Amino acid sequence: MATNVGPIYDPPSLAHPFGTDRLGDDILSRTMSAATLDVSITVAVVLLSVTVGTVWGSVAGFFGSWFDYLTMRILELLNAFPSLLLAMLVIAVAGPGLLNVVFVVALLPLPDYVRLARAEVRSKKNWQFAEAAKLVGRRPVGVLFAHLVPNSLRPLLTYASVNASQVAATVGALGFLGLGIQPGSAEWGSMISRGQDAILSGQWWVAGFPGLMIFLLAAAFHLISDAIADSRDQGGSW
Amino acid sequence: MITTPTPPVLDIQHLHKEFRLRGTGRDRVLTAVDEVSFTIHAGQTVALVGESGSGKSTIARCITRITEPTSGDVLVEGRSIIKMPSRKLIDIYRSLQMVFQDPNSSLDPRKTARATLDEPLRLHTSLTSHQREQRIRELLAEVDLSDHLIDRLPRQLSGGQRQRLGIARAMAVDPRIILLDEPTASLDVSVRGQIIRLLERLQENKGIAYLFISHDLGVVRRISDRVLVMYLGTIVEEGPTEEVFTHPVHPYTQSLLSAAPLVEVGRRRERVRLAGEIPSPVDLPAGCRLVGRCPVATTACATTEPSLLNVTGSHRAACPVALDMQQVPST
Numbered sequence A: 001m002a003t004n005v006g007p008i009y010d011p012p013s014l015a016h017p018f019g020t021d022r023l024g025d026d027i028l029s030r031t032m033s034a035a036t037l038d039v040s041i042t043v044a045v046v047l048l049s050v051t052v053g054t055v056w057g058s059v060a061g062f063f064g065s066w067f068d069y070l071t072m073r074i075l076e077l078l079n080a081f082p083s084l085l086l087a088m089l090v091i092a093v094a095g096p097g098l099l100n101v102v103f104v105v106a107l108l109p110l111p112d113y114v115r116l117a118r119a120e121v122r123s124k125k126n127w128q129f130a131e132a133a134k135l136v137g138r139r140p141v142g143v144l145f146a147h148l149v150p151n152s153l154r155p156l157l158t159y160a161s162v163n164a165s166q167v168a169a170t171v172g173a174l175g176f177l178g179l180g181i182q183p184g185s186a187e188w189g190s191m192i193s194r195g196q197d198a199i200l201s202g203q204w205w206v207a208g209f210p211g212l213m214i215f216l217l218a219a220a221f222h223l224i225s226d227a228i229a230d231s232r233d234q235g236g237s238w
Numbered sequence B: 001m002i003t004t005p006t007p008p009v010l011d012i013q014h015l016h017k018e019f020r021l022r023g024t025g026r027d028r029v030l031t032a033v034d035e036v037s038f039t040i041h042a043g044q045t046v047a048l049v050g051e052s053g054s055g056k057s058t059i060a061r062c063i064t065r066i067t068e069p070t071s072g073d074v075l076v077e078g079r080s081i082i083k084m085p086s087r088k089l090i091d092i093y094r095s096l097q098m099v100f101q102d103p104n105s106s107l108d109p110r111k112t113a114r115a116t117l118d119e120p121l122r123l124h125t126s127l128t129s130h131q132r133e134q135r136i137r138e139l140l141a142e143v144d145l146s147d148h149l150i151d152r153l154p155r156q157l158s159g160g161q162r163q164r165l166g167i168a169r170a171m172a173v174d175p176r177i178i179l180l181d182e183p184t185a186s187l188d189v190s191v192r193g194q195i196i197r198l199l200e201r202l203q204e205n206k207g208i209a210y211l212f213i214s215h216d217l218g219v220v221r222r223i224s225d226r227v228l229v230m231y232l233g234t235i236v237e238e239g240p241t242e243e244v245f246t247h248p249v250h251p252y253t254q255s256l257l258s259a260a261p262l263v264e265v266g267r268r269r270e271r272v273r274l275a276g277e278i279p280s281p282v283d284l285p286a287g288c289r290l291v292g293r294c295p296v297a298t299t300a301c302a303t304t305e306p307s308l309l310n311v312t313g314s315h316r317a318a319c320p321v322a323l324d325m326q327q328v329p330s331t
């Protein structure tokens, strides 16, 4: 981690464009190194959630019967808990740490992905191209994963890009609450948390710039989702 | 017409399909296909005609087991497929293929022409990827699609091109019989003729048998060897196409074949028309299904369900009344 030690609580200047914190560390470089972590956690969480949710939901929607029934009951159960509270509880019990954060945050949007994938597959499983695939020689699992799932991905990916901005904010919030990766590692949420006292004493830049980054990351994912929605309107292959 | 002593490529025995309709109160039973039997021999074209709702598509879907029949048997080249576990059906689909009515919904919208044709080749043959590529190009050529369409998605093809691709997909595994469920109904009138000519040519070159479902009686008369006339889930008349078209016996066939609903019945030269609408296939009454619409019905018609009776040779009709009239010598 490149920490460029300078004077403590130095306001933004040419030498330290984001200023320095109470240890004299350069906030720009801390923010930048935190970016890698925050972005990778967000991407990992979304990929994990969308993958598990798609497989789970599409299998439930395609095969139905008891597995589908069980799925719906589990979703209802998960829905009954306020999501962030659930995440805080689990991390408080399981302890902070990179993997715990990824798994817990991935659990939050999972019901949405399962429900979306299930609905998409259910609406398409009697389409003729699924019947045609059977005649081509596909087994049911092949019909599902070679034909129905690829044709169901668009709404899932559109939702994923919207969801990514929420995930970025949740990861930040957990860091802020001290429930992030581990105290001390450069991560936007925990940087805000450590800079919050400084706001009252006038050093807004300590918490302000990491906060801005969370906002920008969330905004970036929103732009991506808009772009996907646009390409859909124009009949793009997604 | 080719007739061979070998077992028929397709042998349908007492095929029966009921749909249970859940409604308020008791479940009602819709009989879509009622004890239908027929055979198709190698290289033969058998046409299935009849009003909308008579059960033509249901027959095709039961033969492929896209829909599970209620009872009866289907033999493909002598092998019964009805009790076959579904994972074994892949062998049957090497001999039996289907072309769907609407290529817009039967082609995967996210698969290019290449991927669509590669799939059956990958699943059914052990060709290398290079050989498959060659075969894909052959298949495209066989259905008159030019090479440069190979990377197109279905939505980048015209309706006629899509149906050619659907036909190529069915042909990919060199089947012995193809079920064609109104293969031109969704197409522009201008391209229908081309698709029919393509189907005729493929049959000539490869000796494939067709079950040809159509509302277009002109095309049926031109391309089919035999014709089966369906009414409310049963075959009411069957026979060599020319014979049925020139000497229709069953009152229903007569009304179906006449451009106007005015027809001649037997030798009595009486002009008749069917009264009323096609009744619902739910909770069918005893007796002939045409009772109530039939101009020559007798009291017996309402109680006994007529079975197929020989007219001449392999021409059969399910109407004893009309058959009796046939036997009246002309005066």
Ligand SMILES: Nc1ncnc2c1ncn2[C@@H]1O[C@H](COP(=O)(O)OP(=O)(O)OP(=O)(O)O)[C@@H](O)[C@H]1O
Binding pocket: B019, B030, B031, B032, B050, B051, B052, B053, B054, B055, B056, B057, B058, B059, B281
């Ligand atoms: N899945 C189903 N559930 C209930 N009833 C069905 C189902 N599929 C078909 N039917 C009924 O079975 C009967 C036969 O339908 P089918 O589609 O086989 O007719 P068709 O002869 O192919 O008609 P068309 O010429 O319009 O294609 C109809 O009364 C139809 O409503």
Ligand code: SF4
Binding pocket: B250, B251, B252, B288, B289, B290, B291, B292, B294, B295, B296, B297, B298, B301, B306, B318, B319, B320, B321, B322
């Ligand atoms: S059996 Fe009777 S009702 Fe049926 S078609 Fe013949 S004459 Fe008409």
Ligand SMILES: [Mg+2]
Binding pocket: B056, B057, B058, B181
């Ligand atoms: Mg039909």
